[in-house]
Amino acid sequence: MDLCHVPAAREKGWYLALMAPNVKGPNYAWLDPSRLYCHPQGLQDCVTDLLQPFQGDPIDMVAGIDAMGFILGAAAAAVLRKGFLAIRKAGHLCVQTLAQPYTDYSGREKVMEVRTDAISPGLRILLVDQWVETGGTMRAAIQLVEQLGGVVAGIAAICIEDSEGGRWIREHYKCTHCVPPHLQPQFDRHQLSWK
Secondary structure: OOOOOOOOOOOOOHHHHHOEEOOOOOOOOOEEHHHHHHOHHHHHHHHHHHHHHHOOOOOOEEEEEOOOHHHHHHHHHHHHOOEEEEEEEOOOOOOOEEEEEEEOOOOOEEEEEEEOOOOOOOOEEEEEEEEEOOOHHHHHHHHHHHHOOOEEEEEEEEEEOOOHHHHHHHHHOOEEEOOOOOOHHHHHHOOOOOO
């Protein structure tokens, strides 16, 4: 799809066709959603779809997960007129932090951290990431928020895959994502066909 084209009928998830497949091999994610961020209407509609289920919900802050969650998270925070908190990979913050180890979608052991002065007890936080594949990264972010006394008001991502971790997150938290039900099995198999 052309980055300037806006379809006449814009159903939920129309902008998913803007994503680009992996052409570099197994060391990369199977799909690159970042191309949809280049499309002004696509980005706006994606953020609108992610926030729709939370209309009227009390949200005090939006937190985005390093690094691609920063894009959607900051956009969501701007629309909601709330502050934005970056949950970072370890070693990037020069202030007091709380750290949480986790295993990412590729099976690599990592650590993420959050500044300790931004979350007060009872603060309601919408967690945003680009993608939830195995759920390990999102669960680490949840643990950081909750250890500091914050409340996870919800979870938003372009896709929450139907993995064990994805199902756990859906069972325990209010979640939203952009993938229409008829496309979810293709996203779960990492084999997308727009036909």
